[in-house]
Amino acid sequence: xxxxxxxxxxxxxxxxxxxxxxxxxxxxxxxxxxxxxxxxxxxxxxxxxxxxxxxxxxxxxxxxxxxxxxxxxxxxxxxxxxxxxxxxxxxxxxxxxxxxxxxxxxxxxxxxxxxxxxxxxxxxxxxxxxxxxxxxxxxxxxxxxxxxxxxxxxxxxxxxxxxxxxxxxxxxxxxxxxxxxxxxxxxxxxxxxxxxxxxxxxxxxxxxxxxxxxxxxxxxxxxxxxxxxxxxxxxxxxxxxxxxxxxxxxxxxxxxxxxxxxxxxxxxxxxxxxxxxxxxxxxxxxxxxxxxxxxxxxxxxxxxxxxxxxxxxxxxxxxxxxxxxxxxxxxxxxxxxxxxxxxxxxxxxxxxxxxxxxxxxxxxxxxxxxxxxxxxxxxxxxxxxxxxxxxxxxxxxxxxxxxxxxxxxxxxxxxxxxxxxxxxxxxxxxxxxxxxxxxxxxxxxxxxxxxxxxxxxxxxxxxxxxxxxxxxxxxxxxxxxxxxxxxxxxxxxxxxxxxxxxxxxxxxxxxxxxxxxxxxxxx
Numbered sequence: 001x002x003x004x005x006x007x008x009x010x011x012x013x014x015x016x017x018x019x020x021x022x023x024x025x026x027x028x029x030x031x032x033x034x035x036x037x038x039x040x041x042x043x044x045x046x047x048x049x050x051x052x053x054x055x056x057x058x059x060x061x062x063x064x065x066x067x068x069x070x071x072x073x074x075x076x077x078x079x080x081x082x083x084x085x086x087x088x089x090x091x092x093x094x095x096x097x098x099x100x101x102x103x104x105x106x107x108x109x110x111x112x113x114x115x116x117x118x119x120x121x122x123x124x125x126x127x128x129x130x131x132x133x134x135x136x137x138x139x140x141x142x143x144x145x146x147x148x149x150x151x152x153x154x155x156x157x158x159x160x161x162x163x164x165x166x167x168x169x170x171x172x173x174x175x176x177x178x179x180x181x182x183x184x185x186x187x188x189x190x191x192x193x194x195x196x197x198x199x200x201x202x203x204x205x206x207x208x209x210x211x212x213x214x215x216x217x218x219x220x221x222x223x224x225x226x227x228x229x230x231x232x233x234x235x236x237x238x239x240x241x242x243x244x245x246x247x248x249x250x251x252x253x254x255x256x257x258x259x260x261x262x263x264x265x266x267x268x269x270x271x272x273x274x275x276x277x278x279x280x281x282x283x284x285x286x287x288x289x290x291x292x293x294x295x296x297x298x299x300x301x302x303x304x305x306x307x308x309x310x311x312x313x314x315x316x317x318x319x320x321x322x323x324x325x326x327x328x329x330x331x332x333x334x335x336x337x338x339x340x341x342x343x344x345x346x347x348x349x350x351x352x353x354x355x356x357x358x359x360x361x362x363x364x365x366x367x368x369x370x371x372x373x374x375x376x377x378x379x380x381x382x383x384x385x386x387x388x389x390x391x392x393x394x395x396x397x398x399x400x401x402x403x404x405x406x407x408x409x410x411x412x413x414x415x416x417x418x419x420x421x422x423x424x425x426x427x428x429x430x431x432x433x434x435x436x437x438x439x440x441x442x443x444x445x446x447x448x449x450x451x452x453x454x455x456x457x458x459x460x461x462x463x464x465x466x467x468x469x470x471x472x473x474x475x476x477x478x479x480x481x482x483x484x485x486x487x488x489x490x491x492x493x494x495x496x497x498x499x500x501x502x503x504x505x506x507x508x509x510x511x512x513x514x515x516x517x518x519x520x521x522x523x
Contacts, residue, residue, distance in 0.1 A: 029317035033310045040306045044299050048292065052269070055291045056256045059271030059284060062207060062215075063254070066282040067273040069203055070217060073114050074278050077176045077193040078158040080108050080118070085156075085178045085191050093120060093180075093189075098129050105131035116166060116173045116194035120180070121147065123189050136168055141190075150179040150190045160278055162223045163197060163235050172197035172235065174225050197226050197235075204228035210290035212266050220279035221245075227263075234263060244272050244283060258288060348423040350400055351407035359422040359430060363484040366434045370478035378441035378475035380431040381491040382410075382448065385468045385503040387427035389461030402457055402467055403427065409451035413444055430491070438475035438508055445471040445506040453504075468504035470495060475508075 084104070091097055105118040109131040120128040125142030127135050141147050146161040153159075161175045173194035180189040204215045205228065216227040222240030239245055242262040248255060254273040261268060268285035275282070346358035354362070370377040384390070384406060391399040403423075410421045410429055420432040431448070433441055449469055457467035472495025474487060490509050498507035 025317060025321050029313060029321075032313050036306050036310055036313075040302055044295070044302065047298065048295050051291060051295050055269050055286060056271070059256055059269055059286065060254075062284040063271035063273045063282055066203075066215065066217075066284060067275055070200075070280060070282055071275045071277055073195060073199070074158075074160065074176060074275075074280065076112055077115060077195055078178075080112065080115075081158060081176065081178045081191055081193055084108070084118070085180055088120070088180055088191065089182070089188075093122075093128050101129045102131070102133070105129065106133075114195055114199040116171055116196045117168060119168075119192045119194070121190045121192070123151075123187055125190075128189065130168070132168060138167060141167070144175075146175045146177040146192060147190050150177060151187060153179070154185070154187075155179070156181075158278070160219065160280060162219065163225050166194055172232075174200075200226040201228065201230055207284070209284075210287055212268070212287035212290060213285060214261070214263075214268065215284045216282070218281050218283075220249075220274065220281060225280075237263075239263070244270060244281070248272060249274060249281065261285075351404055351423050353407050353410065353421050353423045353429070356422065356424060359420065359424070359432065360484065362420050362432055363487070366432060367478045367482065367484060369434065371480055371482075374477055375435050376437045376475050376477050377487070378433040378436040378438065378473060379487050379491040380433065380441055380445050380448070380471055380473050381424070381488070381495040382429050382431070382445070382469045382471040383495060383499065384427040385470055385499070386459065386461045390459050390467065393459075393461055405455050405457055406452055406467070406469065409455060410448055413447040413451055430488075436475065438473065441473040441475050442506055442508050445473050449504070449506055464504060470498040470503045471506040472496065472498050473506065473508045 087104075088101070093101060101120065105120075109115045109117055115131075118131040120130070121141055122128050125140035125144070125147050127137075127140065130136070144161075144164065146159055149159050149161065156179060159175075159177050161177065163172055163174050165171070166173050173196060175192050175194055177190050177192040179187065180191055182188045200217055204226070207215070209215070209228070214228060216239075217225045218239055219225060222238045222242070222245045224234060224237050224239055227234060239262055243257065243259045248257055249272070254271075256269060256271050258267065258269050260266065267288045269288065269291055270283050270285040272281060272283040274280070346355060347353065348355045366377055369375070384402070387399070387402075390402060394402075406429070407421070407423065410431065414421050414431060418434045422430040422432065424430045431444065433444060436444070449471060452469050453464075453466060455467065459465065459467045462468060472491050472493065474490040474494055476482070476487070494507045494509035497509070498505050501507065
């Protein structure tokens with residue numbers, strides 16, 4: 001008995017039959033449960049985003065305040081150094097100038113409470129004068145990073161170096177230094193202002209953070225200058241491998257990100273910002289657990305309530321479904337058997353595409369519709385290039401896999417319900433396109449050709465090195481005098497022309513039977 005082919009434009013007789021009770025019950029219960037779960041999810045997700053947005057605003061404001069404070073601190077020290085360097089380069093720093101320089105240094109330190117001290121070193125790294133009354137004795141500072149930097153660089157810009165312990169009293173300081181030159185521009189020494197790390201520590205403590213929150217100040221290369229909570233062993237370590245320095249800062253000089261710390265591994269919401277005037281980065285972070293603490297509590301309570309409701313609905317539904325399952329099972333089995341038989345009769349088992357039987361019946365339906373509506377009907381015939389070589393080289397199992405992959409590419413390009421993708425035979429396929437003119441057919445053909453190429457299926461027997469297809473298109477408006485054989489022959493003729501012209505291309509046959517368009521897009 002022939003199996004009827006559904007018309008995609010007209011509902012077949014009996015399509016609007018009674019929905020089985022078991023399905024209706026399952027759908028209703030599932031819909032209720034899904035709605036409850038969906039509403040819970042939407043409510044929780046909205047709440048979570050709201051909490052995260054508030055945390056991001058707070059984090060951005062905090063880092064902005066930190067950046068402003070840090071920039072002001074370094075700028076004040078830099079201005080002091082700039083004025084003193086200009087004076088020293090003009091007047092020199094011989095013994096006669098030393099008392100005056102010492103008093104000036106001391107006054108500047110007293111005026112800026114964030115300064116630990118001001119120090120002048122000669123070109124050998126020895127102390128010349130400091131803001132302290134007694135001049136330190138010792139090996140000097142020729143081994144310090146900031147001294148070597150100015151010794152090797154002629155730049156007159158301020159240099160911020162890694163945090164160090166002062167050789168004056170052992171206090172942790174952040175060195176801000178400038179090069180001192182003679183009148184000919186030769187290196188004569190270094191003028192350094194040491195900023196107390198305790199100054200930043202006290203500033204950090206003025207902000208309220210959770211127990212796992214953190215704040216830090218680092219150089220642009222990732223060297224840690226100051227951190228809350230303060231851990232002495234971490235000062236000077238590198239954060240360069242962290243996501244902030246590896247990924248975020250190269251893209252934007254400020255922002256927010258939820259990431260794990262390279263120091264302790266805790267996931268936090270970081271707000272970060274690089275200073276405009278100095279190579280320094282500030283960041284503040286609240287732990288993920290602290291940000292979402294209230295949200296977690298709400299989520300647990302709401303989830304328990306919804307789970308109980310869903311459980312109640314499910315138990316009621318199960319009892320109801322149990323009463324009708326026996327009768328519905330028989331009906332469902334019959335429908336499943338019918339669907340299986342229809343699929344076997346009308347579809348290719350390897351590719352899942354329609355077979356020639358379904359194709360021929362669909363052609364008859366579309367011919368009649370096209371004639372009634374005077375609408376164009378297009379057919380694409382396509383063939384896998386050098387498929388025999390592929391089977392000979394890789395075997396029939398690989399050939400079947402290749403056919404299945406081409407079928408997937410074919411189906412991915414058939415977007416409308418009315419479009420029908422067919423395995424016509426062997427390695428030949430067809431695509432029936434109702435209400436489609438020649439330009440639309442050629443566009444679809446090119447999409448299919450590129451989709452197959454994008455699969456990158458290796459084919460040593462093909463000139464391209466990959467599996468490709470050739471496609472022939474024909475489009476016309478059916479009349480009562482046309483035959484399906486004519487449509488297939490003309491699409492085949494276009495396919496022959498595409499293969500004859502070199503394969504891996506699409507060809508269109510005109511109404512007169514000649515080749516109207518030949519198109520190929522090389523990869």
